[in-house]
Amino acid sequence: MEQTNHTNNQQPLVQIKHLAKHFQIKGGGLLKRETKTLKAVDNVSLTIYKGETLGLVGESGCGKSTLGRNVLRLQEPTNGEVLFHGEDILTYSKKQLREIRNDMQIIYQDPFGSLNPRFTIGESIGEMFKIHGLYKGKEREEKVKELLELVGLDTSRYDSYPHEFSGGQRQRVGIARALALNPEFIVADEPVSALDVSVQSQIINLLMKLKAEFGLTLLFIAHGLNVVRHISDRVGVMYLGQIVELSDTDQIFDRPAHPYTAALLSTVPDPNPDARKNRIVLEGEVPSPASPPSGCRFRTRCPLATEQCKQVEPKLQEIRSGHFVSCHYPLQEGQSLHEAIATMQDKEKVRA
Amino acid sequence: MEKIVSQQLDEQVVKPARPPKYTFWTGLRQNKVAFGAFIFLVLIHLIVFIGPLFWSYSASEMTTSGPLASWSWQHPFGTDDIGRDVFARMMYGGRITLLVGLCAMLFSLLIGTVIGACAGFFGKITEAILMRFTEAMMAIPNFFFVLVALTVLGTTPVMVVVVIALSGWMEVARVVYGETLRWKEYEFVEAAHSAGAKPLRVLVKYIIPQVLPSIIVSGTLMIAWAILTESAISYLGLGIQPPTPTWGNLLQNAQQYLWTAPVLGVLPGAAITIIVLAYNFLGDGLRDALDPKFIKK
Numbered sequence: 001m002e003q004t005n006h007t008n009n010q011q012p013l014v015q016i017k018h019l020a021k022h023f024q025i026k027g028g029g030l031l032k033r034e035t036k037t038l039k040a041v042d043n044v045s046l047t048i049y050k051g052e053t054l055g056l057v058g059e060s061g062c063g064k065s066t067l068g069r070n071v072l073r074l075q076e077p078t079n080g081e082v083l084f085h086g087e088d089i090l091t092y093s094k095k096q097l098r099e100i101r102n103d104m105q106i107i108y109q110d111p112f113g114s115l116n117p118r119f120t121i122g123e124s125i126g127e128m129f130k131i132h133g134l135y136k137g138k139e140r141e142e143k144v145k146e147l148l149e150l151v152g153l154d155t156s157r158y159d160s161y162p163h164e165f166s167g168g169q170r171q172r173v174g175i176a177r178a179l180a181l182n183p184e185f186i187v188a189d190e191p192v193s194a195l196d197v198s199v200q201s202q203i204i205n206l207l208m209k210l211k212a213e214f215g216l217t218l219l220f221i222a223h224g225l226n227v228v229r230h231i232s233d234r235v236g237v238m239y240l241g242q243i244v245e246l247s248d249t250d251q252i253f254d255r256p257a258h259p260y261t262a263a264l265l266s267t268v269p270d271p272n273p274d275a276r277k278n279r280i281v282l283e284g285e286v287p288s289p290a291s292p293p294s295g296c297r298f299r300t301r302c303p304l305a306t307e308q309c310k311q312v313e314p315k316l317q318e319i320r321s322g323h324f325v326s327c328h329y330p331l332q333e334g335q336s337l338h339e340a341i342a343t344m345q346d347k348e349k350v351r352a
Numbered sequence: 353m354e355k356i357v358s359q360q361l362d363e364q365v366v367k368p369a370r371p372p373k374y375t376f377w378t379g380l381r382q383n384k385v386a387f388g389a390f391i392f393l394v395l396i397h398l399i400v401f402i403g404p405l406f407w408s409y410s411a412s413e414m415t416t417s418g419p420l421a422s423w424s425w426q427h428p429f430g431t432d433d434i435g436r437d438v439f440a441r442m443m444y445g446g447r448i449t450l451l452v453g454l455c456a457m458l459f460s461l462l463i464g465t466v467i468g469a470c471a472g473f474f475g476k477i478t479e480a481i482l483m484r485f486t487e488a489m490m491a492i493p494n495f496f497f498v499l500v501a502l503t504v505l506g507t508t509p510v511m512v513v514v515v516i517a518l519s520g521w522m523e524v525a526r527v528v529y530g531e532t533l534r535w536k537e538y539e540f541v542e543a544a545h546s547a548g549a550k551p552l553r554v555l556v557k558y559i560i561p562q563v564l565p566s567i568i569v570s571g572t573l574m575i576a577w578a579i580l581t582e583s584a585i586s587y588l589g590l591g592i593q594p595p596t597p598t599w600g601n602l603l604q605n606a607q608q609y610l611w612t613a614p615v616l617g618v619l620p621g622a623a624i625t626i627i628v629l630a631y632n633f634l635g636d637g638l639r640d641a642l643d644p645k646f647i648k649k
Contacts, residue, residue, distance in 0.1 A: 074542055074545060102547070102548060106543065108542075114539040115540050118561045118562065118644060127547070127549075131544070131547050131548055131549045174543075
């Protein structure tokens, strides 16, 4: 439990309280005018401690990117609070917001859309200084070149355009740009999803190096568990707009408590053929966030679901020190999902 | 396969320590047709705007050669029905026509870009008001609008420019609006916001440059349209009034002498056509030249 102590000793940098982002979608059809509410992020509370890397994983469409953007207020959340250094940035005026923008930055998933195609990379990164009126002329160029070196790019590429770079190199440019203003907090929105596996590890290692060097706090969003394992101190698992499990990386990977996490983990390929686990393939599709199931949102695909899951929505509770899970039947420490399914079936037999 | 190999080879051969800084000029020169059109237009503008200074006849002066004289060294294009030098009248007429076309084009690009970009970028109520206004303007038949406005407002060259511009900016606005909607969703635009850039800076430095190629293409269509419209209204006698020559009212005047002196009609007609074509070619080239991806190495 030393790791939970380690995080508890830290002071919180970003506190997300009951954050919600709803989208109104117009019903289809010619005359149907009913609007539906799509709850992309629904009542998420999360604390990110200074200096840690929090990994956030979940399937496509579970709202993890929306969460990242709302935390930076690149979108306006529908509800909730986002405290940065204890101050609610959602109450900030646009002017106040611009002033603190340099403390929080974002790295994007798409290395093609995230750079201005008509700017050289020198201009793209230099813009960060220009926007805040920092450095002039030659000095600015020097600063940009320092950043290029920092992320492992040749300074001779200063005048090159984005289309002359590979995906991985562009991602490095994106990282350099995010670092330019010396931020404390960076949201990395699936920074490696669009890259080759070999390049993925380079970028992750670069991020880890830079994080250590500058004492950054990272919210690292990814859709695969294996990607976040290496870089994260803690991991949050999202499903349909909610956090279903949150704990230290080791806890999540070795002793998952939520059936969804366990099922996801069982699909991570293992290089050791002897240790091959029984995969648990989840049935069905992720339900539409516009009409989520009643009670527990995972119940439609959960092998452990009962009548209670249909009626009562589980709350995110601390089942072990620092290990939060939102489930009526969390897995016991060391229990595998298969064992849990077996126990559940036994109980039902007894009842029958 | 061969293509890939040759590309790789190209990459290997061209690896200067510092790639040459891309300039707009190098881009334009790569398109031979556009560059030719550009040179041609520069020449025509020089002749039309500076030529009269060196020519011994003015546009309204009646020469001693008599009416409808055929070509000679003295009058390369002959004289018109009341003995004025046609070469001089073509130059003076071109001044008005080209200036009206250029100014009307710039003015309507300005209106269209501001309205389209603001509507697309700011959205919400701004978008609703501006785009409904644009659509309302589009519903008015173009030529009818020009004729009515000129009848009411008078036919000075400035009025002609304003009216042509006011009747033509809607297409530009719609194009810019659509492009702005597309580009504002890009992540590099969001990155600028997240860096703390002010909205106006994002619009001017990040979005307008992306929309610029479309604006230029609209511009070439606009200038062609403005020149044709000016000619058409002058031909109808509602545009700039004689004795001030424009290519349009030269055409009108030539109508009566189409069989006796066809050159009077052919010259302004050909001038209008060739200039419009040249602007279209130039526009194509400019659009490509503005795209950094287009530099051939």
